[in-house]
Amino acid sequence: MSRTPFKAHLLLVDDDPSLLKLLGIRLTSEGFLVTTAKSGPEALKLLQKEAIDLVISDLKMDEMDGLALFNEIQKQHTGLPVIILTAHGSIPEAVSATQQGVFGFLTKPVDKDALYKAIQDALSLSSATSFDANWASDIVTRSPVMLRLLEQAKMVASSDVTVLINGASGTGKEVLAKALHKASLRSEKPFVAINCGALPEQLLESELFGHAKGAFTGAVSQRDGLFQTANGGTLFLDEIGDMPFALQVKLLRVLQERKVRPLGSNNDIPIDVRIISATHRDLQKAMSKNEFREDLYYRLNVVNLKIPSLNERSEDIPLLANHLLQISAQKHKPFVKSLSNDALRRLAGASWPGNVRQLVNVIxxxxxxxxxxxxxxxLVEQALQEDSSVLTTFTEARNQFELNYLRKVLHITKGNVTHAARLAGRNRTEFYKLLARHDLEANDFKE
Incomplete structure (x- = not known):
């Protein structure tokens, strides 16, 4: 078997411990990084924590069989390849599995060469192996959640589908949009961005669609709009949820007809532009209040990518901090080399309502x-106190405090719920409810 060009991370799922161990040893000896799970539910929990490139699962298992696990994986981790093994293989089962999207279906006892070929084929066709650091070089992460998002982004980048990026302010929506453009077939053409909430209505309309000479007071010459500037490339409409309602109608017409009519002109101009939009708003709520057009929403939301907040990818904070430090030091003070360990710990323990943008400011x-x-x-503490550019809501602050507190208590007690509840001044029932609210498992903190 030829080795993969990277150390692929495989998740093996089987309720037979001996077979799980044997297969794990074989694949580890082939150079793979292997994680094992004894059930479907355990596998789904591991997928939330680990960046997995391929799942190999037994078909017949208690609690959740292999096909049920595959269906859940497709809902939560779209595009992640799955190979199913079974001692009860039959042609109808194999046909059904492959029709549903299972990458491979092999019968036990598994032929070693057939398994290795299936793994190679799955990895070579999945987005994981083609993950090119160059297209996403501006995105610094090791978070499984973020890596999975990037895999999904890479999968849709090469098509011309319209993408809507959701995420709180400061999470890096424009950075992701630029990466999508860089990975697309339009990468050699312009990437043009505009904040739809930053300009008054008439100026925004002129910026987007252009204007003819004399279209309004001050229009002393003809001017191309951003749709024309971005022709052949990508137009990024940031904060699309803040676009004035009247302009939403005109934008919808452009998206439907692929033509733009400048202000004051009677002529339509054909355009070839890929649209990526982004918002921090809940557009479903905006539609219910008649603040956002439903027909435009469905035009923009063909593929939806949600960027996690910095608190949801907290393992990235030290990595990002060091990266940002190198950039800032190179520009301003080359003698600055690093953050102290205590400084990094303080950054990792802070709440980040302003997300990556706030971390940039602090560094x-x-x-x-x-x-x-x-x-x-x-110095870090001082910067955190003085950075008041973003203030979190009371509910967000309380939830973040609860999460940090529960993690700390469970870490101190090594996952002993009785001791942790006593330290927190809560009974066991209340404490379990708190853990469930924040999706925490005491077992994850046991040594």
Whole structure:
């Protein structure tokens, strides 16, 4: 078997411990990184925590069989390839499985060469192996949630489908849009961005569609709009949820007819533009209040990508902090080399209502104020206190405090719920409800 060009991470699922161990040993010896699960539900939990490239599952299992597991994987991790193994193989089962999208269906005892070929084929066709760091070089992450998002983005990048990116302010929606453009067939053409909530209605209309000479006071010459500027490439409509209602009708017409009519002109101009839009708003609520057109929503929301908040990818905070420090130091103070361990711990433990944008501000302030090559915890603390550009809501702050507190208590007690509840001043029933609210498992903290 030829080795894969990267150390692929496989998840093996089987309720037979001996077979699970044997297959794990074989695949580990072939150079794969292997994680095992004894049931479907356990596998789904691991997929939330680990960046998995391929799932190999037994078909006949208690609790959840292989096909039920596959269906859940497709809902939660679209595009992740799955190979199913069974001792009860039959042609109807295999046909049914492959029709549903299962990559491979092999019978036990599994032929070693057939299994290795199926793994190679699955990895070579999945987005994981073609993951090119170049197209997403501006996105720094090791978070399984973020890596899965990037895999989904890579899958849709090469098509011309319209993409709607959802995410809180400061999460990096434009950075993801640029990466999508970079990975697309339009990458050699322009990427043009505009914030739809930053301009008054008439100016936004002129910016998008252009205007003829004399179209309005001050229009002393003809001007192309951003649709024409982006022709052949990508137009990124940031904060689309803040676009004035009247302009939404005109945008819908452009998307339907693929033609744009400049202000004051009687002529339509054909355009070839891929649309990526983004918003921090809940567009479903906006539609219910008649603030956003339903027909436009469905035009824009062909593929939906949701960027997690920085608190949801907290494992990325030290990685991002060091990366941002290098960029800022190179620009302003080359003698600054690193953050102290205490400074990194303080950053990792902070709440980030402003997400990555807030982290950028904090790091830049630290670099600006330091006179030493190593950024101290004191300087980080000062920057965090002074960075009041974004204030979280009371509910968000309380939820984040609860999550951090519960993690700390479970870590101290090594996952002992009785001791943890006693430390928290709650009875076991209340404590279990708190854990469920924040999707925490005490077993994850046991040594």
């Amino acid at each position: 830049e302030q630290c670099v600006a104020l330091t006179s030493a090559p190593v950024i101290s915890e004191t």
